[in-house]
Every structure is written in structure tokens, then in C-alpha cells.
Amino acid sequence: MPFLELTGVQKRFGEFAAVHNFDLKADAGEFVSFLGPSGCGKTTTLRMIAGFERPTAGTIVVNGADITNTPPNKRNVGMVFQSYALFPNMTVADNVGFGLKIRKQPKDKIRKRVGELLELIHLPDKAGRYPWQLSGGQQQRVALARALAIEPQVLLLDEPLSALDAKIRVSLRNEIRAIQRQLGITTVYVTHDQEEALSLSDRIVVMSEGRVEQIGTPFQIYNFPSTGFVARFVGTLNVLPAKVVDAAAGTLEVAGQPIRASKPITGSHAGDMITIALRPEIIELGARDGLNNVTGIVDDVTFLGSIVRVRVKFTDGSGVISFDTFNNPNLAVPDRGTSITISFPPEACLVIDQAEVAAASASEDPDAA
Amino acid sequence: MRRLPRLGWWLVFIIGFLYFFVPLYGTLDFSLKSKPFLSAYTAVLADSQFVATLGYSFIAGILTIIISILIIVPTAFWVRLKYPQLRPFIEFITLLPFVIPPVILVYGLLNTYSGGTLLPLGDSDTGLNVLLVAAYVVLSFPYMYRAVDTGLRAIDIHSLTEASQSLGAGWGRILFQVILPNLRTSLLSGAFLSLAIVVGEFTIATFMSRPAFAPYLGIVGDSKPYEQAALSLISFGITWLAMIIIALIGRNSRSKIKVTVG
Numbered sequence: 120m121p122f123l124e125l126t127g128v129q130k131r132f133g134e135f136a137a138v139h140n141f142d143l144k145a146d147a148g149e150f151v152s153f154l155g156p157s158g159c160g161k162t163t164t165l166r167m168i169a170g171f172e173r174p175t176a177g178t179i180v181v182n183g184a185d186i187t188n189t190p191p192n193k194r195n196v197g198m199v200f201q202s203y204a205l206f207p208n209m210t211v212a213d214n215v216g217f218g219l220k221i222r223k224q225p226k227d228k229i230r231k232r233v234g235e236l237l238e239l240i241h242l243p244d245k246a247g248r249y250p251w252q253l254s255g256g257q258q259q260r261v262a263l264a265r266a267l268a269i270e271p272q273v274l275l276l277d278e279p280l281s282a283l284d285a286k287i288r289v290s291l292r293n294e295i296r297a298i299q300r301q302l303g304i305t306t307v308y309v310t311h312d313q314e315e316a317l318s319l320s321d322r323i324v325v326m327s328e329g330r331v332e333q334i335g336t337p338f339q340i341y342n343f344p345s346t347g348f349v350a351r352f353v354g355t356l357n358v359l360p361a362k363v364v365d366a367a368a369g370t371l372e373v374a375g376q377p378i379r380a381s382k383p384i385t386g387s388h389a390g391d392m393i394t395i396a397l398r399p400e401i402i403e404l405g406a407r408d409g410l411n412n413v414t415g416i417v418d419d420v421t422f423l424g425s426i427v428r429v430r431v432k433f434t435d436g437s438g439v440i441s442f443d444t445f446n447n448p449n450l451a452v453p454d455r456g457t458s459i460t461i462s463f464p465p466e467a468c469l470v471i472d473q474a475e476v477a478a479a480s481a482s483e484d485p486d487a488a
Numbered sequence: 489m490r491r492l493p494r495l496g497w498w499l500v501f502i503i504g505f506l507y508f509f510v511p512l513y514g515t516l517d518f519s520l521k522s523k524p525f526l527s528a529y530t531a532v533l534a535d536s537q538f539v540a541t542l543g544y545s546f547i548a549g550i551l552t553i554i555i556s557i558l559i560i561v562p563t564a565f566w567v568r569l570k571y572p573q574l575r576p577f578i579e580f581i582t583l584l585p586f587v588i589p590p591v592i593l594v595y596g597l598l599n600t601y602s603g604g605t606l607l608p609l610g611d612s613d614t615g616l617n618v619l620l621v622a623a624y625v626v627l628s629f630p631y632m633y634r635a636v637d638t639g640l641r642a643i644d645i646h647s648l649t650e651a652s653q654s655l656g657a658g659w660g661r662i663l664f665q666v667i668l669p670n671l672r673t674s675l676l677s678g679a680f681l682s683l684a685i686v687v688g689e690f691t692i693a694t695f696m697s698r699p700a701f702a703p704y705l706g707i708v709g710d711s712k713p714y715e716q717a718a719l720s721l722i723s724f725g726i727t728w729l730a731m732i733i734i735a736l737i738g739r740n741s742r743s744k745i746k747v748t749v750g
Contacts, residue, residue, distance in 0.1 A: 195656075
């Protein structure tokens with residue numbers, strides 16, 4: 120039996136449907152992330168689990184109990200906010216012990232539990248500090264300890280790392296995952312950062328415009344996207360037009376150059392134009408035997424520290440491929456304007472529905488509107 | 489280039505300082521002209537009416553502060569949290585004391601609550617005391633509401649409320665243990681203004697025949713000008729002292745959980 124179950128959950132604000140028929144079954148101790156762009160309904164869904172929003176339809180069940188209409192203060196659900204939401208008038212210890220005080224726990228027990236949690240978040244010496252005396256990362260750790268103090272059935276985190284700088288974000292997300300594994304607490308994590316979702320989660324729920332696009336493990340989501348939106352949103356995808364040469368054999372033409380897909384192209388015939396997607400990390404510089412090799416002109420080279428991003432355009436103007444290569448000083452990085460050949464395996468060709476790709480591009484590109 | 493603005497600020501400061509302190513100095517100078525020296529002050533301090541009326545006004549002031557906090561804080565909090573569209577309406581209501589003169593207010597209250605009405609508060613001393621505090625609460629609305637509203641704007645009440653709820657807090661605890669302590673500075677400024685208004689309020693107290701400080705000051709001034717000046721300065725000093733005490737109480741009212749690790 121799932122520990123957390125959302126069935127047919129909907130939320131409407133007047134005429135606007137923020138969440139459509141959301142279904143999810145999460146096991147005890149599972150780490151599930153809601154991933155999607157702004158306005159996709161991920162935070163609204165999280166807030167419905169927390170009890171801050173009441174679903175228009177559907178049910179939310181935690182550990183066998185229907186909590187759909189239970190007030191938020193009776194749900195025993197811990198929440199960590201993007202803005203930390205620490206009580207400014209209370210010390211770190213008071214903040215962490217607040218939920219236990221409400222539960223009328225004995226003072227000794229509160230003191231012990233607060234001490235344990237401050238050890239857990241590596242801030243045992245900050246008990247007497249006020250929130251404004253802590254850094255952003257420290258404040259968010261205290262917020263996590265405060266949410267964990269009440270031993271919640273489910274831990275909810277609403278973009279908890281968004282306000283932090285990149286380095287702290289990576290270290291704190293590892294810390295969050297380690298603590299979650301240590302305590303075995305069922306966790307729902309909201310983020311728009313695909314790297315965060317991929318690195319933290321047991322499963323990811325990709326959402327768009329209030330709908331679930333795909334639910335799967337990070338491996339499934341990244342490698343086998345079930346919709347164009349997922350393929351486009353998770354990772355940086357090269358989207359190219361291709362002409363079907365032999366649908367049954369999976370042979371195609373990109374910018375007039377032959378390539379092969381690993382599977383037959385279903386629903387298409389020779390001469391049809393389709394759209395394929397290539398992940399940048401699969402593409403290699405130089406020709407390789409047995410792989411698809413295509414040639415183009417280097418349009419741009421961007422140095423990004425440990426990696427170098429190369430953009431190649433086809434001479435017929437039919438598309439652009441962007442790919443990354445490690446910044447190895449012994450490897451020659453191609454110059455702009457030179458002709459190069461790149462290679463990728465047939466399995467790397469993801470055939471994508473044209474309409475979905477166009478919609479995903481439009482939703483991500485504000486200029487397209 | 490930098491000197492000119494700094495000079496301007498000093499000029500504003502000096503003008504402000506003179507504006508506030510020249511009248512005080514004038515009053516002090518006048519009160520010291522009584523013969524023998526300081527007799528105006530000794531006479532005032534010896535008058536039992538002085539302590540009685542000032543005490544009455546202070547009690548009325550403190551009750552006004554408590555009641556207006558109990559009315560305004562939950563209202564402003566609820567409006568900001570749940571019904572932000574009602575803010576202009578609430579602001580208008582709280583501004584009414586600026587539009588309705590105290591003499592109209594006191595007549596309205598006395599007519600409504602005297603004689604054969606359901607609640608004849610105007611017919612007894614206790615009832616009139618209640619009416620007086622009620623009138624003062626209304627007078628304090630513009631100051632208290634603005635102070636509280638500004639304080640609420642400065643904190644993220646939505647997140648704080650939701651964080652409290654997720655930890656199991658009900659509305660009472662959210663209001664009194666989370667929101668109210670974070671409005672301390674705002675409440676203090678609202679309380680200072682309310683206390684100053686109540687101690688100096690003349691019209692309502694006079695028409696209700698209440699033994700308040702301002703009517704007493706007026707009576708003394710009719711026959712004893714030196715004593716009135718001394719009285720003004722003493723009451724000014726006591727009001728400032730009361731404000732400092734409120735500020736100190738507000739600053740020290742914090743609860744703590746002490747944690748020992750290891």
C-alpha cells in the first residue's frame with residue numbers, strides 16, 4: 120500500500136485550472152520531486168498536500184488516512200519554504216523546538232531533541248543565535264531541522280535551495296538527501312531545476328500546465344522521455360528536422376546527410392519530415408566508425424570551465440547542434456568557421472512529435488509569444 | 489559637493505530641534521518665575537488632584553492600548569492574509585477619527601448610550617469610564633492601524649503563518665506567539681502615540697466629566713498660570729518616562745529554550 124497517495128487531485132482558481140487530475144502513489148521513505156517550469160502547478164500540488172490549498176476534487180491519503188479536508192495544523196506534515204520562514208523573534212533553538220512546544224512535550228525532551236537536530240544539521244553551536252545572525256544556508260538548515268523536529272509523516276520542501284548561491288545549493292542538497300535517507304522520511308520536493316531533481320530523487324514527476332507529463336526514475340525521465348515536453352525540459356536537447364528515407368530500417372537524412380535510428384520509424388513513410396532530438400552529451404567530436412557521422416560548420420565555441428560547449432550549424436541552414444566536450448588542454452578545440460564532423464550512436468536519435476516540440480519551445484521562449 | 493546636502497540636513501535638524509524645544513524652554517522659563525523659586529512645582533506636586541488625574545489618564549491610556557491592540561492586530565493580520573481587497577475599506581474606517589471631531593463623537597456616544605437605551609453606559613461613573621476608553625480606542629485607530637499595517641508589511645506573514653500551521657499551531661498561537669512579537673516595534677510606536685493622545689485629550693474627557701489629566705490642566709490654568717506651566721512640563725516628563733518603560737518592557741519580553749549539546 121502506498122504511504123502517500125494522491126488520486127484525481129484537481130485545483131481550480133475560478134476559471135483557471137491550476138492542477139488537472141493529479142495521480143501519485145509514493146512509498147514510505149521515497150523521495151519524489153515535482154519538476155516543471157513556473158506556473159506548472161507543482162507548488163499548488165505541494166500546498167494541497169500541506170493543507171494550505173483545498174483540492175477542488177480528488178483525495179489525498181497519507182498512511183491510510185484521508186487528509187483531504189484536514190486543517191494544515193492537524194496533518195503532521197513538515198514543510199520547508201523557499202524563504203526559510205524562520206520566526207525572527209525566536210532563537211534557533213526556539214524555532215526548532217516550536218512544534219514540540221505546541222505538542223506540549225516536556226522541556227527536557229524538547230531540549231534533547233533540539234540538540235540532536237542541531238547536531239544533525241551541523242549547527243550545534245548556533246542554538247542561541249537569531250535567524251538574522253545566520254547565513255542563508257544555515258537558515259535553511261534550521262528550517263529543515265524545525266520541520267523534522269515534529270517527526271512528520273511527510274516532509275515537503277518547496278524550492279528550498281532557490282535563494283542560495285550555487286556552491287551552497289549543491290552541498291545543501293546532498294545534505295538534505297543524506298538526512299532524508301538517514302531518517303527514512305517520505306519526502307516531496309518541488310523544484311524547477313532539473314539537475315536538482317535528477318540528483319536527489321527516487322522518482323520525478325514532470326509537470327506542465329497543471330498536468331503530469333511523466334512519472335519515473337531520474338534514469339527513465341532523462342533517457343526515455345515519454346513526451347516532447349519532458350525531452351525538452353529535462354536536459355538540453357538538440358531538436359532537428361529529419362527526412363525519412365526508409366521507415367522500416369530507421370534510416371533518415373539530416374541536412375542531406377544519412378543517419379540511422381536504432382528502431383523503425385513508426386507511423387511515417389519515406390519522404391515524410393519528422394523531428395528528432397539528440398542529447399548534447401552523447402555527441403562526440405570527430406568521425407567514428409559504426410556511428411552516425413554528420414558534418415557542419417562551427418558556429419560558436421563557449422568556454423564553461425570544466426567543459427567547452429560547441430555549436431555546429433549545417434550549411435543548408437536546416438538546424439543547429441550543440442554539444443559539450445571536456446576541457447582537456449591536450450585536445451584541440453575547433454575554431455569558429457571551420458568544418459567539423461561529429462558523431463552519435465543510432466540509439467541517441469529520439470523521435471519526437473512535432474506539435475509537442477513546438478509547444479515546449481514556445482513555453483520556454485518568451486520572445487516566441 | 490558633499491558638504492551642501494550635509495549642511496541642509498543639519499539645518500533641518502536645527503529647525504526641528506528649535507521647533508520642539510523652544511516652547512518647552514519658554515514654558516520652563518515661565519514656570520521658574522513663580523516666587524518663591526520652584527514654588528509652582530512644589531504646589532503642583534503637593535496637589536493630590538495632580539497624581540489622581542494623571543493616574544486616571546494613564547490607566548485609560550494603557551487600557552486603550554491593550555484594547556486597540558486586541559482589535560487592530562487580528563483585523564490587520566486577517567485582512568492582509570485573507571482579504572487584501574478589504575484594505576482600502578479598513579483604512580477608510582480607521583481614518584474616520586480624523587474626519588469626525590471629538591465633540592461630535594462624544595455627543596454621539598452620550599446620546600446613544602444614555603437614558604432609556606439598551607446599554608445605558610452614560611448614566612453611571614463606571615459606564616462613563618467604559619465609554620471614555622471606547623472613545624479613546626476609536627481615536628487611536630489611525631495611529632495603531634497604520635503602525636501595525638506597516639509592521640505586517642515588513643514581515644512575510646504568509647510564510648510565517650503557514651510555517652506555524654505546518655508545525656501544528658492554531659490561530660491564537662500564530663497571532664500571539666509568532667505575529668505579535670514580530671510587530672513589537674510597530675506596536676510600541678502605536679502605543680506611544682495612543683498614550684500621548686489619551687493623556688493630552690481634553691474634549692471627550694471634559695464632556696463626559698471624567699477626572700482626567702487634560703481637564704485638570706485646564707482648570708489649573710484658569711487661576712494658576714505658573715502651576716499650569718510646571719504641570720505641563722512634569723506631565724511631559726512623566727509621559728516620556730512611561731514610553732521608555734514600555735519600550736524596555738517590550739524589548740525584554742522574549743522566551744528562550746536553552747540547549748546544551750553533548
